[in-house]
Amino acid sequence: MRASELLLAYVREIQELQSAVSLAYWDQRTCMPPRGDTARAAVIGRLERLAFERLISPELGVLLANADARAETDADRALVRYWQREHERKRAVPPDFYQQLVTTCVQAESVWERARHDSDFALFAPHLANVVDAVRRLADYLGYQDSPYDALLEEYEPGMTVARLRELLPPVVATSTSLVRHHGQRESQANPSLDRGPYDLEAQRRLSREVLAAIGYDFSSGRLDDSTHPFTIAMSPGDVRITNRYNADDVFSGLLGALHEGGHALYDQGLPEEFNWTGLDSAASFGIHESQARLWENQVGRSPHFWHYLQPLLERHLPRLASVGPEVLAAEAARVTPSLIRTEADEVTYNLHIALRFELELGLIEGRTRVTDLPQLWQEGMQRYLGVVPRSDREGVLQDVHWAGGMFGYFPSYMLGNLYAAQLFAAVQQAHPHMWGAISQGDFSSVLGWLRAHIHRRGGALLPEELMGEATGHSLSPEPFQRYLSERYGPN
Amino acid sequence: MRASELLLAYVREIQELQSAVSLAYWDQRTCMPPRGDTARAAVIGRLERLAFERLISPELGVLLANADARAETDADRALVRYWQREHERKRAVPPDFYQQLVTTCVQAESVWERARHDSDFALFAPHLANVVDAVRRLADYLGYQDSPYDALLEEYEPGMTVARLRELLPPVVATSTSLVRHHGQRESQANPSLDRGPYDLEAQRRLSREVLAAIGYDFSSGRLDDSTHPFTIAMSPGDVRITNRYNADDVFSGLLGALHEGGHALYDQGLPEEFNWTGLDSAASFGIHESQARLWENQVGRSPHFWHYLQPLLERHLPRLASVGPEVLAAEAARVTPSLIRTEADEVTYNLHIALRFELELGLIEGRTRVTDLPQLWQEGMQRYLGVVPRSDREGVLQDVHWAGGMFGYFPSYMLGNLYAAQLFAAVQQAHPHMWGAISQGDFSSVLGWLRAHIHRRGGALLPEELMGEATGHSLSPEPFQRYLSERYGPN
Numbered sequence: 001m002r003a004s005e006l007l008l009a010y011v012r013e014i015q016e017l018q019s020a021v022s023l024a025y026w027d028q029r030t031c032m033p034p035r036g037d038t039a040r041a042a043v044i045g046r047l048e049r050l051a052f053e054r055l056i057s058p059e060l061g062v063l064l065a066n067a068d069a070r071a072e073t074d075a076d077r078a079l080v081r082y083w084q085r086e087h088e089r090k091r092a093v094p095p096d097f098y099q100q101l102v103t104t105c106v107q108a109e110s111v112w113e114r115a116r117h118d119s120d121f122a123l124f125a126p127h128l129a130n131v132v133d134a135v136r137r138l139a140d141y142l143g144y145q146d147s148p149y150d151a152l153l154e155e156y157e158p159g160m161t162v163a164r165l166r167e168l169l170p171p172v173v174a175t176s177t178s179l180v181r182h183h184g185q186r187e188s189q190a191n192p193s194l195d196r197g198p199y200d201l202e203a204q205r206r207l208s209r210e211v212l213a214a215i216g217y218d219f220s221s222g223r224l225d226d227s228t229h230p231f232t233i234a235m236s237p238g239d240v241r242i243t244n245r246y247n248a249d250d251v252f253s254g255l256l257g258a259l260h261e262g263g264h265a266l267y268d269q270g271l272p273e274e275f276n277w278t279g280l281d282s283a284a285s286f287g288i289h290e291s292q293a294r295l296w297e298n299q300v301g302r303s304p305h306f307w308h309y310l311q312p313l314l315e316r317h318l319p320r321l322a323s324v325g326p327e328v329l330a331a332e333a334a335r336v337t338p339s340l341i342r343t344e345a346d347e348v349t350y351n352l353h354i355a356l357r358f359e360l361e362l363g364l365i366e367g368r369t370r371v372t373d374l375p376q377l378w379q380e381g382m383q384r385y386l387g388v389v390p391r392s393d394r395e396g397v398l399q400d401v402h403w404a405g406g407m408f409g410y411f412p413s414y415m416l417g418n419l420y421a422a423q424l425f426a427a428v429q430q431a432h433p434h435m436w437g438a439i440s441q442g443d444f445s446s447v448l449g450w451l452r453a454h455i456h457r458r459g460g461a462l463l464p465e466e467l468m469g470e471a472t473g474h475s476l477s478p479e480p481f482q483r484y485l486s487e488r489y490g491p492n
Numbered sequence: 493m494r495a496s497e498l499l500l501a502y503v504r505e506i507q508e509l510q511s512a513v514s515l516a517y518w519d520q521r522t523c524m525p526p527r528g529d530t531a532r533a534a535v536i537g538r539l540e541r542l543a544f545e546r547l548i549s550p551e552l553g554v555l556l557a558n559a560d561a562r563a564e565t566d567a568d569r570a571l572v573r574y575w576q577r578e579h580e581r582k583r584a585v586p587p588d589f590y591q592q593l594v595t596t597c598v599q600a601e602s603v604w605e606r607a608r609h610d611s612d613f614a615l616f617a618p619h620l621a622n623v624v625d626a627v628r629r630l631a632d633y634l635g636y637q638d639s640p641y642d643a644l645l646e647e648y649e650p651g652m653t654v655a656r657l658r659e660l661l662p663p664v665v666a667t668s669t670s671l672v673r674h675h676g677q678r679e680s681q682a683n684p685s686l687d688r689g690p691y692d693l694e695a696q697r698r699l700s701r702e703v704l705a706a707i708g709y710d711f712s713s714g715r716l717d718d719s720t721h722p723f724t725i726a727m728s729p730g731d732v733r734i735t736n737r738y739n740a741d742d743v744f745s746g747l748l749g750a751l752h753e754g755g756h757a758l759y760d761q762g763l764p765e766e767f768n769w770t771g772l773d774s775a776a777s778f779g780i781h782e783s784q785a786r787l788w789e790n791q792v793g794r795s796p797h798f799w800h801y802l803q804p805l806l807e808r809h810l811p812r813l814a815s816v817g818p819e820v821l822a823a824e825a826a827r828v829t830p831s832l833i834r835t836e837a838d839e840v841t842y843n844l845h846i847a848l849r850f851e852l853e854l855g856l857i858e859g860r861t862r863v864t865d866l867p868q869l870w871q872e873g874m875q876r877y878l879g880v881v882p883r884s885d886r887e888g889v890l891q892d893v894h895w896a897g898g899m900f901g902y903f904p905s906y907m908l909g910n911l912y913a914a915q916l917f918a919a920v921q922q923a924h925p926h927m928w929g930a931i932s933q934g935d936f937s938s939v940l941g942w943l944r945a946h947i948h949r950r951g952g953a954l955l956p957e958e959l960m961g962e963a964t965g966h967s968l969s970p971e972p973f974q975r976y977l978s979e980r981y982g983p984n
Binding site for chain 2: 037040218
């Protein structure tokens, strides 16, 4: 066997274990009965540890060295680079510590769920403190130059640093803040002619299914289920599942959520078959993955053209909503109002939520901020960035699960996703200047075709910066996003 | 750590892997999108191989020897015996051969599915021949005294042999044959006053849910889904899932199917907590497991008292069916008619199906029968045992998946389940002579309580013969079953 084939045979086991983990997570959030939780946590912990042990094993180091020395093709080199990066980064992390970290997080997630329900930060605080301690130790194991936060960022966005985020964020915050001010002066109230529901959930589900099929989601390689928190997860390229939630009083939330998750799923379903089980059947980064979701949700889904396409579907599934016509609905989908909950935020204010979280979690990881100060800091930050303040921690510092799950360094991916999406979509528009007409008719093929060719088919073979360079001719810049926001939301 | 604790820590990993396999199987048959199948087969193969390697590893041998030498309690001894048996039996089987066997069977199952659909035995035959060859090799690895079939039986029914089956089967066949003759002379046609449907599937599902809850199935530790072939599977004692199917034209099939699967599930949900992750959180055998299903389906579910309990539920969920009254419905549930499909067979003819399969598979495994002769032998056997002959292989030799899956030696468990059920139920009736009145009122606690105390709480700690001795005072005998059949179905 060739050295790269020996490497492939070895890493296949890691990925088969990870596929089993993905199924276990999906099932936990969609199907698992309540009393299955303890055993499930143990099973996930076991599978993750087995995969982790294989990833950091010296055996993989030897296979990588051999495959590196004998690499013949670009594919060989991409394969070696991908696994070398994973292996090198993690091999200083002791498996016992890693398993303990996973367990600490699984426990903290359970407590978070109760704490959020009861808006009881004090209940959650000691668990969060444990998680922060463990994650800071993880950063030490992983290693870094400037900030321990850099070590964590690398997991979600290879090549990203605190220093680079400090360049990218301020112009984005400035644009958002100025647009919020503009919209605050305009009348940004909901259109009173809009019937607020309640709307049948089953009709909303049918609508989401139809829209997902229209943008290209393949139901023979996936399925759509309900969950408390929408997510997309891939067991394999032939099994990419979406979950979504529906709100009787807010059709926009479920529909845009379906587009968001659909964007994630199109990426996973579009990975090239020759990457199966290589590790390269993955995203370039969490930020790039998010960009695919945001592009379909925002650039496409909040455009007037999309709502023109949607009109006959709405007449069939939600006739009361359809009666006001596509212009009113598109305007509602693009309404700007500072609000408390990130996942429901509009495009303009969304990154302000991220700016606050980045500020807070950087303080935690760099040891400048104490967990017990978070509720107070949250209130102050919301006032400063958004001018609105939650009445309870449930709507404030407890709203997101990420910190409980130890996912420090993840939140910037959301902001990066918005930036990538704008830059990519500008390239799509340049390549297909007349696509909006087709979109109004429900033909999304120019958007999907461009993304398939420039993003999806590359899988995890390129780093985000390489991918952006290849796809758009430029490295990541906040300007396309600023331009996009100003064009859609600015004074005209 | 004590030697038994070291053993427990080791075997826990095997069981966590098996829990992941159970989830993967459940998902494959209920949720998985069609194009997920290739990756899923690989994931299951991988997890099974990892578990198998751990089971046969010399490390487990050493842990077992130490735990055996230092066993202090009955629990220690039961634990050692359980794993020693598993380890000793399998350790001569090479992992590569085992993985190949699993793959051969997964492939044969896929082909069987198509072959059955098209009633094309020729398509299936070469794959079945491969499976038979592999299973015969497996028997050689496992070892046996008299027949290679004994080695396979041991997997499903510890202690059972061909010789013992040759004692148990003939009296059962004789009783069934004589009762079939009796019913053939009587009018065994369906009652013409019965409305044959179609009946709403959703109403049937609701009815099944309500009946499952009534007999004691805990939905917080389980769930009920649809599948093509009903089954019950446990991921852990807190997560025991039932699947069922419903037929618009035959309410009895879905309802008795729910009771059957419910019987399996009550066993798994009733395993004592202190057995969690020990391996003893399992059934004494497949036959004992089947007995729990058959007892609820037949002894309880086909009794007139059960249909009295059911009457108000039917009035609510299926009023058209309810209108004929419980006597007619109970008589219909206990109607005897020789038929082609085992899973739909009545209690009297059921074991005749098993007798045929036992005869055929014994011939295959002992090398006397060729795969290509099976369709012909099936026709002859059906004529001989049941007096009815299928028009197609789809309704004949292709009807069951077991052979494709390599499960030779499994079919006798169905017959043994019927025998165990009758013997156990006789003991239940002796302990609770007045229970039928309670059952008519929907109170099943005396049945469940007895089974919990005498069967479920023992888990896999006893061999079937030990369990039957402890629970009924006798080893397994065909007589209670013959008596039960004659009382319910004989001339009165």
